Amino acid sequence: xxxxxxxxxxxxxxxxxxxxxxxxxxxxxxxxxxxxxxxxxxxxxxxxxxxxxxxxxxxxxxxxxxxxxxxxxxxxxxxxxxxxxxxxxxxxxxxxxxxxxxxxxxxxxxxxxxxxxxxxxxxxxxxxxxxxxxxxxxxxxxxxxxxxxxxxxxxxxxxxxxxxxxxxxxxxxxxxxxxxxxxxxxxxxxxxxxxxxxxxxxxxxxxxxxxxxxxxxxxxxxxxxxxxxxxxxxxxxxxxxxxxxxxxxxxxxxxxxxxxxxxxxxxxxxxxxxxxxxxxxxxxxxxxxxxxxxxxxxxxxxxxxxxxxxxxxxxxxxxxxxxxxxxxxx
Amino acid sequence: xxxxxxxxxxxxxxxxxxxxxxxxxxxxxxxxxxxxxxxxxxxxxxxxxxxxxxxxxxxxxxxxxxxxxxxxxxxxxxxxxxxxxxxxxxxxxxxxxxxxxxxxxxxxxxxxxxxxxxxxxxxxxxxxxxxxxxxxxxxxxxxxxxxxxxxxxxxxxxxxxxxxxxxxxxxxxxxxxxxxxxxxxxxxxxxxxxxxxxxxxxxxxxxxxxxxxxxxxxxxxxxxxxxxxxxxxxxxxxxxxxxxxxxxxxxxxxxxxxxxxxxxxxxxxxxxxxxxxxxxxxxxxxxxxxxxxxxxxxxxxxxxxxxxxxxxxxxxxxxxxxxxxxxxxx
Numbered sequence: 001x002x003x004x005x006x007x008x009x010x011x012x013x014x015x016x017x018x019x020x021x022x023x024x025x026x027x028x029x030x031x032x033x034x035x036x037x038x039x040x041x042x043x044x045x046x047x048x049x050x051x052x053x054x055x056x057x058x059x060x061x062x063x064x065x066x067x068x069x070x071x072x073x074x075x076x077x078x079x080x081x082x083x084x085x086x087x088x089x090x091x092x093x094x095x096x097x098x099x100x101x102x103x104x105x106x107x108x109x110x111x112x113x114x115x116x117x118x119x120x121x122x123x124x125x126x127x128x129x130x131x132x133x134x135x136x137x138x139x140x141x142x143x144x145x146x147x148x149x150x151x152x153x154x155x156x157x158x159x160x161x162x163x164x165x166x167x168x169x170x171x172x173x174x175x176x177x178x179x180x181x182x183x184x185x186x187x188x189x190x191x192x193x194x195x196x197x198x199x200x201x202x203x204x205x206x207x208x209x210x211x212x213x214x215x216x217x218x219x220x221x222x223x224x225x226x227x228x229x230x231x232x233x234x235x236x237x238x239x240x241x242x243x244x245x246x247x248x249x250x251x252x253x254x255x256x257x258x259x260x261x262x263x264x265x266x267x268x269x270x271x272x273x274x275x276x277x278x279x280x281x282x283x284x285x286x287x288x289x290x291x292x293x294x295x296x297x298x299x300x301x302x303x304x305x306x307x308x309x310x311x312x313x314x315x316x317x318x319x320x321x322x323x324x325x326x327x328x329x330x
Numbered sequence: 331x332x333x334x335x336x337x338x339x340x341x342x343x344x345x346x347x348x349x350x351x352x353x354x355x356x357x358x359x360x361x362x363x364x365x366x367x368x369x370x371x372x373x374x375x376x377x378x379x380x381x382x383x384x385x386x387x388x389x390x391x392x393x394x395x396x397x398x399x400x401x402x403x404x405x406x407x408x409x410x411x412x413x414x415x416x417x418x419x420x421x422x423x424x425x426x427x428x429x430x431x432x433x434x435x436x437x438x439x440x441x442x443x444x445x446x447x448x449x450x451x452x453x454x455x456x457x458x459x460x461x462x463x464x465x466x467x468x469x470x471x472x473x474x475x476x477x478x479x480x481x482x483x484x485x486x487x488x489x490x491x492x493x494x495x496x497x498x499x500x501x502x503x504x505x506x507x508x509x510x511x512x513x514x515x516x517x518x519x520x521x522x523x524x525x526x527x528x529x530x531x532x533x534x535x536x537x538x539x540x541x542x543x544x545x546x547x548x549x550x551x552x553x554x555x556x557x558x559x560x561x562x563x564x565x566x567x568x569x570x571x572x573x574x575x576x577x578x579x580x581x582x583x584x585x586x587x588x589x590x591x592x593x594x595x596x597x598x599x600x601x602x603x604x605x606x607x608x609x610x611x612x613x614x615x616x617x618x619x620x621x622x623x624x625x626x627x628x629x630x631x632x633x634x635x636x637x638x639x640x641x642x643x644x645x646x647x648x649x650x651x652x653x654x655x656x657x658x659x660x
Contacts, residue, residue, distance in 0.1 A: 152492065159485060
């Protein structure tokens with residue numbers, strides 16, 4: 001059994017591959033016995049950094065059909081498709097978003113279809129497929145209404161996964177991930193990136209900008225929960241998904257007030273003082289178009305889980321990133 | 331002012347172009363004064379048959395970007411995008427459907443965007459974007475849930491029109507047309523084609539096959555209403571559409587019982603006797619996945635209209651196609 005992780009060198013991809021290795025493999029189709037893949041191909045624009053004899057780090061272009069055809073072989077049982085141009089970048093560079101998020105996804109689906117082994121494919125979608133006039137709580141019946149190019153492109157990817165699954169070309173599923181906080185490392189092009197920045201940077205003794213009002217609420221997930229839910233989405237049998245191949249993942253609603261309180265609770269008042277409030281209307285418009293509260297009954301019934309609290313998310317970040325936390329309560 | 335009609339040599343395209351000429355042009359943006367285009371480009375796989383100094387018949391491939399770039403010039407104010415691989419064919423030939431319905435639509439949108447004149451573009455979408463478990467009456471709030479590749483491809487086209495409009499690349503709108511009956515001429519690859527066949531063929535003295543149960547109901551529109559509603563969709567100002575660029579068009583619910591009764595009322599019992607009932611599960615599955623009853627409040631408020639009755643549709647067919655009606659009450 002081989003698995004392929006696109007966008008594998010990114011933060012979530014590296015965590016996901018490390019988690020597969022740490023868990024002793026993947027549990028598939030209701031089995032609680034993990035099975036270690038023979039090969040985990042980590043594909044991205046740049047090479048992944050995990051060194052393990054089972055991990056093959058490959059750098060290349062997701063929008064090149066020939067590259068994808070080489071990445072998927074007859075033993076490829078699972079594809080986790082994380083590669084994407086994120087929200088802020090997709091809005092700023094329309095062509096790049098279309099190329100990676102639509103063309104790349106389609107070429108990947110075609111590479112799977114060409115193998116005729118019906119690989120299992122998980123698309124990482126996003127809460128950004130929702131927007132505009134929404135009910136206060138978005139439940140499983142609410143129709144996607146994306147207000148940005150990223151959300152439109154993710155939704156189109158979902159419908160392709162849906163139809164390729166219905167046609168029997170793949171065993172596909174799409175999960176809509178909440179905004180992942182706290183992301184370690186450098187800020188990326190996501191409009192939601194500030195939600196990580198305002199925790200990570202002050203905890204490292206650096207300033208960070210909050211570009212939205214403190215009353216703004218977001219629907220978030222820790223990296224640990226996101227990875228755990230992605231692996232759960234891979235593990236579930238085909239039949240559990242039925243017709244509807246798209247799923248809103250559980251998360252947590254947090255206001256920027258609460259985020260700053262959690263920062264202070266973990267990092268002290270000097271950490272909180274490093275957050276500068278500088279409104280950015282473009283970011284605020286995009287982020288506020290996304291829903292901030294969901295009712296994820298279907299996902300909970302399928303065994304997906306959410307974080308306990310935002311403070312727990314911040315504490316987990318500190319545990320997992322001790323080297324990046326310089327000034328804790330100093 | 332130039333206009334482009336893709337799929338213009340097809341039945342609806344020819345009717346639409348003829349209607350523009352007969353009406354003395356297009357009424358745009360609330361004006362009741364029609365304005366005759368300088369040029370109406372009729373683009374299709376084969377050349378259109380209308381001979382008028384203002385009509386330019388061009389044959390070519392909708393999935394060729396260079397061709398589309400040549401078709402849209404700085405004077406192209408309106409694009410009516412009717413070209414499509416229809417439902418039965420898109421299900422049988424997946425690649426052809428993707429190529430024409432997705433690639434072709436995308437290349438057309440790109441050709442419009444490249445002109446930077448923000449042309450008005452109307453996408454003919456379909457009730458086939460709905461399917462599966464639906465309420466008895468589909469109203470404007472029901473989320474699209476396509477169950478076939480044609481519906482998925484049309485829905486993806488709608489979302490592209492939506493995002494290209496939001497970005498200011500085009501002034502786009504998509505209308506979901508009911509099943510058009512009675513289509514004259516030869517049967518096409520639409521799974522719904524029998525609904526026309528069982529009227530047209532018996533009225534010409536030929537046998538026709540009804541592949542679904544008589545209790546099956548369909549949501550239909552006459553060609554006259556469909557063309558009239560398409561032209562109305564083109565005429566409406568940008569601001570009327572607002573955020574939501576997709577619209578369910580008004581139609582009529584008709585059971586196959588009622589269709590056969592209307593056939594007998596217009597063509598006599600011998601016409602009805604020419605309809606052979608031969609169930610085809612593949613056609614029945616696709617057709618029965620589509621909704622058969624809508625509440626189209628938004629469209630009615632925007633000035634779109636439906637037919638009066640199915641018998642009126644059959645009578646209009648007889649009026650418009652006297653040469654194809656051989657055996658009327660003979």
